[in-house]
Amino acid sequence: MATGTLHIDLNALVENWRALDRQSATATGAVVKADGYGLGAGRVARALADAGVRTFFVAVAEEAAAIRASLGPDPVIYVFSGHMEGDAQALSDLGAVPLLNSPEQVARHRTHLPDHPFGLQIDTGMNRLGIEAYDWSPEMSQDAALVMSHLACADEPGHQGNQDQLRAFLDMTAGILAPRSLAATGGILLGPEYHFDMTRPGIGLYGGLPFSGAKQVARLDLPVVQTRRVKAGEAVGYGHAFIAESDRVIATVSAGYADGLIRAMSGKASLFAGDTPCPLAGRVSMDLLTVDVTHLDEVPEHLSILGPHQSVDQLANAASTIGYEILTSLGQRYKRSYS
Known part of the structure; x- marks a missing residue:
């Protein structure tokens, strides 16, 4: 999916x-x-x-x-x-x-x-x-x-x-x-x-501030569509905003600003493979993110952008906005799972 x-x-x-x-x-x-x-x-x-x-x-x-x-x-x-x-x-x-x-x-x-x-x-x-x-x-x-x-x-x-x-x-x-x-x-x-x-x-x-004691309500897992090896000096994404300083492994993930992951988090936010942060590489596009996963032993099927290691407010900070905007912008393309 x-x-x-x-x-x-x-x-x-x-x-x-x-x-x-x-x-x-x-x-x-x-x-x-x-x-x-x-x-x-x-x-x-x-x-x-x-x-x-x-x-x-x-x-x-x-x-x-x-x-x-x-x-x-x-x-x-x-x-x-x-x-x-x-x-x-x-x-x-x-x-x-x-x-x-x-x-x-x-x-x-x-x-x-x-x-x-x-x-x-x-x-x-x-x-x-x-x-x-x-x-x-x-x-x-x-x-x-x-x-x-x-x-x-x-x-x-x-x-x-x-x-x-x-x-x-x-x-x-x-x-x-x-x-x-x-x-x-x-x-x-x-x-x-x-x-x-x-x-x-x-x-x-x-789960948002100013209630610092809130339990986290939303977790967002995004599928990895493709991985590729990028050589030192090669560029990733629109505007060539990310230039690899060394050989890297880049995962392309299915989500973008059409899904509420706003462009302002380009090059600033991270996704997570379990406990391990993986930084965005280049610009957020409409439907896709590119993520540096070079340091992973194995690339998982999904990376998490909201979860136990990153709240809506922490993600918002990376985009210089507030958790309200992140939460209420989450798009309709996601499968929703309630528990």
């Missing part, structure tokens, strides 16, 4: 949720947007629901479909983008709860779905989504299922922005009766004062 295998450890995923739930001073939901951070929203949600999760968060209304198909009508599904134009039918059919982000969305929801539940997202300093302080009044929260905001700097515990946003959230929600939520993964780790009535871990469930 010429496609890689993405192994997804649902038991590790559940253990990560349980660990964050233990650190939460209150109820703990789960963020399953972007197709469960690229790992399959239906399967991820099913495993989390079996572990006790009853509240899920997605980015857009359409993403709720996979959760409903997997779990049925009972779980609560919140939609971060709120009630967009044309969303009314999907929100109604899927029983999804929009987190309204502006006075315009509040008006739209009241007009098109007056009896449908809603939540509210308020802006406490990130300036991305949410009702601004000058548009906000606590009376807007009457009948709201949840009032939330999002921290911009939670992965930097000492950042002043965290305290500033906490104060803004407390000021804006003072005296309201609706449940409140401020903390995602990083916010959970900041401590109980950020937890309020519900936390909503995302990246930490999937």
Whole structure:
């Protein structure tokens, strides 16, 4: 088979949720947007629901479909983008709860779905989504299922922005009766004062920072298509970006930037043969990687680019990006294996 295998450890995923739930001073939901951070929203949600999760968060209304198909009508599904134009039918059919982000969305929801539940997202300093302080009044929260905001700097515990946003959230929600939520993964780790009535871990469930204690959820094994001997002075790949300084053995591996292994990791990342690192040689191309395996006694059928020796964040560091991008970019050509 010429496609890689993405192994997804649902038991590790559940253990990560349980660990964050233990650190939460209150109820703990789960963020399953972007197709469960690229790992399959239906399967991820099913495993989390079996572990006790009853509240899920997605980015857009359409993403709720996979959760409903997997779990049925009972779980609560919140939609971060709120009630967009044309969303009314999907929100109604899927029983999804929009987190309204502006006075315009509040008006739209009241007009098109007056009896449908809603939540509210308020802006406490990130300036991305949410009702601004000058548009906000606590009376807007009457009948709201949840009032939330999002921290911009939670992965930097000492950042002043965290305290500033906490104060803004407390000021804006003072005296309201609706449940409140401020903390995602990083916010959970900041401590109980950020937890309020519900936390909503995302990246930490999937093995990513800032949850340094997370178990690894994704392993990616890539098949070796061909090996060749390259003489000193010969070039490998596009642009002749790799020139062999001595005789080398190069393995060509089936995966590339079309599979989420971004071009920025060219010449920087490594794959692994068991415990042994094997550096990329030359540029990442659309469908193929070239890897220096000269030091191996025997070239295996597969090399691993995610696994026990390289997390999504370590791979991301090689590409000067973040684990979120690596994880959510993993393409659809991989065979997916769940355990």
